[in-house]
Amino acid sequence: MTTLEQTEAVPAARTAELKRRRRPAILSDWWRYLVGLLAIAFAVFPILYVISAAFNPVDSLSGSGLIPEDVTLDNFRAILSGSPGGEGTSEAALDIPYKNWYVNMIVVSGATALLSVFFGVLAAYAFARFRFKGRRMGMLGLLLIQMFPTFLAVVAIYLIVLRVGDVFPAVGLDTRTGLILVYLGGVLGVNTWLMKGFLDSIPDSLDESARVDGATPGQVFWAVILPLAAPVLAVVGLISYIFSINEFIVASVLLDSTDKFTMTVGLYGFINDKYAQQWGTFCAGVILAAIPVVILFFFLQRFFTEGVTGAVKG
Amino acid sequence: MGFGIKIVLLAILNALVLWAMGVLIADDKWIAALIVLAVTALIDYVYLYPSRRLVPLKYLVPGIVFLVAFVVIPIISNANIAFTNWSTGHNLTQDEAIVAIQEVSLVAPADGKAYTATPATKDGELVLLLVDDVTGDLYVGSESGLEPIPPETATVEVGTITAAEGYEVLQGSQLAGIDTQLAALVVPAGEDSFIRAEGLSIAIELQPTLVYDAEADTFTNIETGTVFTDNGDGSYESATGEVIEPGWRTHVGFENFSTVLTNPLYRDPFVRVFVWTFAYAAISVFLAFALGLFLAIVLNKPTLKLRRIQRALLVLPFAIPAFLCVLVWQGLLNDEFGVVNQSFGLSIPWLFDPTWAKVSCILVNVWLGFPYFFLVNTAALQAIPAELQEAARVDGASSLQVFRRVTLPLLLVVTAPLLIASFAFNFNAFNNIFFLTGGGPYGVEQSLAGSTDILISYTYKLAFSAGQGAQYGLAAAVSIFIFVIVAGMSAFSFWRTKSLETVR
Numbered sequence: 001m002t003t004l005e006q007t008e009a010v011p012a013a014r015t016a017e018l019k020r021r022r023r024p025a026i027l028s029d030w031w032r033y034l035v036g037l038l039a040i041a042f043a044v045f046p047i048l049y050v051i052s053a054a055f056n057p058v059d060s061l062s063g064s065g066l067i068p069e070d071v072t073l074d075n076f077r078a079i080l081s082g083s084p085g086g087e088g089t090s091e092a093a094l095d096i097p098y099k100n101w102y103v104n105m106i107v108v109s110g111a112t113a114l115l116s117v118f119f120g121v122l123a124a125y126a127f128a129r130f131r132f133k134g135r136r137m138g139m140l141g142l143l144l145i146q147m148f149p150t151f152l153a154v155v156a157i158y159l160i161v162l163r164v165g166d167v168f169p170a171v172g173l174d175t176r177t178g179l180i181l182v183y184l185g186g187v188l189g190v191n192t193w194l195m196k197g198f199l200d201s202i203p204d205s206l207d208e209s210a211r212v213d214g215a216t217p218g219q220v221f222w223a224v225i226l227p228l229a230a231p232v233l234a235v236v237g238l239i240s241y242i243f244s245i246n247e248f249i250v251a252s253v254l255l256d257s258t259d260k261f262t263m264t265v266g267l268y269g270f271i272n273d274k275y276a277q278q279w280g281t282f283c284a285g286v287i288l289a290a291i292p293v294v295i296l297f298f299f300l301q302r303f304f305t306e307g308v309t310g311a312v313k314g
Numbered sequence: 315m316g317f318g319i320k321i322v323l324l325a326i327l328n329a330l331v332l333w334a335m336g337v338l339i340a341d342d343k344w345i346a347a348l349i350v351l352a353v354t355a356l357i358d359y360v361y362l363y364p365s366r367r368l369v370p371l372k373y374l375v376p377g378i379v380f381l382v383a384f385v386v387i388p389i390i391s392n393a394n395i396a397f398t399n400w401s402t403g404h405n406l407t408q409d410e411a412i413v414a415i416q417e418v419s420l421v422a423p424a425d426g427k428a429y430t431a432t433p434a435t436k437d438g439e440l441v442l443l444l445v446d447d448v449t450g451d452l453y454v455g456s457e458s459g460l461e462p463i464p465p466e467t468a469t470v471e472v473g474t475i476t477a478a479e480g481y482e483v484l485q486g487s488q489l490a491g492i493d494t495q496l497a498a499l500v501v502p503a504g505e506d507s508f509i510r511a512e513g514l515s516i517a518i519e520l521q522p523t524l525v526y527d528a529e530a531d532t533f534t535n536i537e538t539g540t541v542f543t544d545n546g547d548g549s550y551e552s553a554t555g556e557v558i559e560p561g562w563r564t565h566v567g568f569e570n571f572s573t574v575l576t577n578p579l580y581r582d583p584f585v586r587v588f589v590w591t592f593a594y595a596a597i598s599v600f601l602a603f604a605l606g607l608f609l610a611i612v613l614n615k616p617t618l619k620l621r622r623i624q625r626a627l628l629v630l631p632f633a634i635p636a637f638l639c640v641l642v643w644q645g646l647l648n649d650e651f652g653v654v655n656q657s658f659g660l661s662i663p664w665l666f667d668p669t670w671a672k673v674s675c676i677l678v679n680v681w682l683g684f685p686y687f688f689l690v691n692t693a694a695l696q697a698i699p700a701e702l703q704e705a706a707r708v709d710g711a712s713s714l715q716v717f718r719r720v721t722l723p724l725l726l727v728v729t730a731p732l733l734i735a736s737f738a739f740n741f742n743a744f745n746n747i748f749f750l751t752g753g754g755p756y757g758v759e760q761s762l763a764g765s766t767d768i769l770i771s772y773t774y775k776l777a778f779s780a781g782q783g784a785q786y787g788l789a790a791a792v793s794i795f796i797f798v799i800v801a802g803m804s805a806f807s808f809w810r811t812k813s814l815e816t817v818r
Contacts, residue, residue: 035612039605040627043685047630049653050642061651123377130370138374145385147804149742152770152793155777155786156392157384167341168334185384188377217369245635248745249774264637268749271641279645286642290634297633298626 054283061279075284098285100259101266105245105289108176108262112183113241117233119184120191121199125221127192128199129207139196146189150182151249157182158253174256182250187240194239198232199225231303238300242293263289324361328354353379396570396790399548400563402783408548411562412526415533415550417500418559419524420508429453429509430474431517433489433496434481440495442517443468443475443483444509454481455501455509455517474515489514506536524558533558563787570791580788583763583772590672591768594747595740598679599733605680606687607725611717614695632685640749643678647750668765671751675766679746683736690732691725698724734807738800744770769796 054075056068079098126132127139150157158173161182165172172178206228207220215223226233248264255261261269267289271282331354338347357379360371398404406414429444442455443463452463452475467479477483484492493514501509501517506525511517524533524542533542533550542550542558547569549561574584613624631639646654647664655661664674698721706716740746747753753767753775762775769792777789 029615029618032612032615032618035609036618036624039609039613040624042681043628043631046639046642046646046681047634049646061645061648119376119380122373126370126373130373132367132370135370142381143808144801145381145389147801148385148389148797149800150385150388151744152742152773152797153385153388153392154774155395155790155793156388159395159786160388160391167337167343167346181380182384185380185388188380189385192377221373242635246637246745248637248748249770253778264745267638267641271644282645283642286638290638293635294630294633301629 050283050286053280054287056280059280060277075280076288078278078281079285079288095258096266096270097259097261098266101261101263102289104176104261105263106292108180108183109241109244111180112187112244113237115180116184116187116191116240117195117237120188120236121195121226121229121233123188123192124195124199125225127196129204129217129220129225142189142192146193148189150186151247154249154253157250161254173254174260176260179251179254179262182254183244183247186247186250187243191236191240194236195229195232198229202228231300234300235303238296241296245293320361324358327357392790392793395786396794397565397567398563398787399561399566399569400786400790401788402785403559404548404561404563404787406560406562408562408564411560414560415524415558416522416526419522420500420510420520421523422518423521426519426521428519429517431511431515432475433484433492433511433514434478435484436481440492440499441481442499442501442509442511443478443481444517445470445473445475447473454478455499455503457499457501460501460503460509566787570787571794573788574791574795579761583761584792587763587767587769587772590766591741594672594675594679594766594768595737595743598676598683598740599736601676601680602683602736603687603691603729603733605684606689607691609684609688610691610695614692628688629685631681632689636682637745637749639682640678640746643674643681644750647674647678665751666755668755668757671755671766675747675750678750679740679743682746683740686736687729690729694725694728695721697728731807734803738803738807741768741800741803742770742796743768744774747771748774 052068055071055073057070057072057074058068059075059078079096082095082097082099127135127142161171161173161178165175165178169175170177171181202225207215207224210220210224245262246264247262248268251262252265252268255265258266258269267282267285270278270285331350334350335347338344338350357375360368360375428447429442430447432443434441434443436454436456439456444453444455444460445451446453450473452465452468452470453460454463463475463478468475469477475483496511496514499511500520503509503519506521508520508522509517510520521536523535523537525536526533531544534540535542540552540554540556542552542556545551545557546564547561547566548564550558574580609628613621618624644665646652649655649661649663649666652664654664662670664670702724703716703720706720711719747766747768748771751764751766753764753771755766756764762779763772767775773789773792773796776785776792778784
């Protein structure tokens with residue numbers, strides 16, 4: 001890869017020659033554009049197709065092409081109506097509380113992300129900044145725990161929540177609170193591990209100077225560490241948010257009534273029942289469900305890509 | 315100010331705990347109540363006792379509490395379940411099973427008594443007010459037994475008790491919905507004799523055909539004389555191998571593990587699923603990495619136009635929640651109406667042929683994964699010092715040689731841990747299989763495992779599929795196999811990358 005900086009010291013004649021060679025760059029790079037275009041087509045066509053089906057007046061899968069003949073919002077109205085089968089049809093009894101699923105998705109994933117980041121950064125701070133007895137053991141334990149995918153223990157989780165629910169129905173089966181608590185445990189280990197790695201990279205001298213000025217460990221945490229770690233907190237929060245949005249096994253086992261479902265459990269049931277007939281309605285539901293995450297993703301993309309690629313560069 | 319918030323939070327926590335203790339104690343859960351109390355006392359101590367040594371704990375306690383409660387305890391409990399026979403038919407404790415067996419074996423003897431019954435309550439407890447159809451004697455039957463009622467305290471109309479002192483006769487809407495409670499009310503009436511309501515106004519005498527002998531811990535069938543003894547596997551079994559339902563849950567040692575490894579009924583699907591899980595994860599990661607790397611090399615030229623837009627579009631599959639994408643792919647790959655077959659004029663049974671279904675699973679997984687490796691490889695390529703490649707070129711290496719001997723090795727050094735992590739992730743990519751093919755299509759054999767099932771979806775079906783009953787013990791054992799494999803890979807990765815050194 002020849003960069004411009006390297007050519008600066010080169011004699012004028014050489015530069016001129018390079019310029020001559022570079023001028024038809026767009027032409028000589030045509031195959032790169034072609035590859036890029038094909039890759040984009042591969043990446044984007046399912047998404048374009050979903051958008052087109054969502055606005056297509058033909059609801060069924062068989063009638064949906066890539067380019068709709070007409071544009072309508074009927075599918076969005078149908079999925080938000082709560083009974084997309086429509087009145088008077090044999091499907092009138094079909095109960096699709098999509099709006100509940102949406103709220104559940106935001107509440108469960110949002111609470112999981114916020115709480116797990118908060119508790120995680122507290123623990124990460126202790127591991128990164130304090131030297132105490134049992135620290136090494138604690139870190140090893142954490143390393144082990146965060147390797148264990150919680151949903152592997154779904155049988156045990158189910159039985160535990162069942163028993164807890166016998167005494168405290170508010171956190172038992174079929175409650176959002178119970179699900180949030182289980183998710184919280186599930187992502188906390190990984191979150192702590194990730195954030196500890198980042199806090200290690202913040203120079204000690206920063207909090208040292210604050211401590212010299214008389215700050216307590218609490219003040220160092222709130223006024224020095226947290227502001228510096230904010231982007232990482234956001235990324236880790238987004239990772240936890242995406243994890244809990246996608247989670248199906250635990251949610252499907254713990255939740256029982258249709259209006260308590262998360263989006264994952266709800267849409268899975270919907271598509272399994274009706275996907276050929278109500279494809280457009282389903283696609284409208286998919287788009288609405290994807291919007292918050294996509295916005296968050298591109299909003300945080302700079303940090304996110306840094307987080308992903310940071311592992312490579314570090 | 316910070317101190318004030320701390321006190322308020324602690325006060326809320328303590329109030330909650332006090333309430334919870336009350337509930338637990340009212341429920342006779344003394345051990346649980348004591349544990350809750352001890353943990354809370356410890357939390358209060360950590361936050362209120364002024365000591366420098368406790369400062370780290372202040373930051374660790376919330377995390378520890380949640381990790382222990384929702385990860386450590388489930389893991390231990392899961393391991394425990396793996397050594398039991400817990401499954402449909404073995405759900406109860408032994409004591410519960412003994413009662414259940416007796417109740418299941420109840421039959422009406424030929425000369426059994428019949429009663430006219432009136433459901434009533436005494437102090438909230440459901441009882442039966444009974445009139446013997448032959449003698450006209452009055453009784454009250456409860457869970458604790460049968461007692462006579464003095465005739466002067468009860469009103470009898472047309473052979474039925476309509477009122478009795480000390481009892482509240484259930485009427486009208488009170489009777490709605492108590493049939494299950496009534497059916498569960500078995501009144502002991504002397505030696506091996508029970509009374510149970512049949513409907514709302516009749517009760518009959520029943521006798522168990524299976525009689526429990528508490529001293530010998532055996533059941534005897536009083537009609538045939540067959541003796542059933544505890545077979546050690548959570549069931550009563552006769553000498554001829556006849557087993558009484560239901561059984562109870564009990565520890566069975568390594569039986570679940572040996573079942574998975576030796577019983578052909580489970581071993582064959584397990585081996586098949588195991589091989590496919592490895593192939594699926596490895597091929598997916600390899601192809602996604604190769605595609606991502608190829609695109610990164612081709613598109614990572616600074617002179618290319620529109621790189622930002624290109625990148626944003628390529629990363630799009632990464633930004634949308636994966637489960638939505640997989641559900642959409644299920645529609646795209648539909649053999650009759652799916653846009654893939656229709657656009658390209660194909661008629662490939664993407665999801666209904668065992669081989670094509672495997673191809674589809676990998677295709678969708680590559681689609682989901684290549685943007686990640688595109689990002690990673692782009693960053694890694696930019697991090698490789700250009701001088702190294704330049705030097706190789708000066709030494710006369712061809713572009714291909716430079717790539718194979720210089721770029722790729724350097725790239726793999728930094729991306730290897732991510733490849734292993736991605737492999738471990740795909741090893742358990744439940745949604746990507748379950749939402750696309752549901753693990754199917756299924757072969758002719760009577761197995762829960764379809765041709766695209768991976769270990770985690772197979773486990774899920776073992777535990778929660780309605781078809782063959784829930785097999786919690788077996789599922790827990792398979793999940794331990796999965797954990798050992800995943801932990802082994804992670805340990806290998808950590809060992810290779812020396813991440814453990816960060817555990818200073």
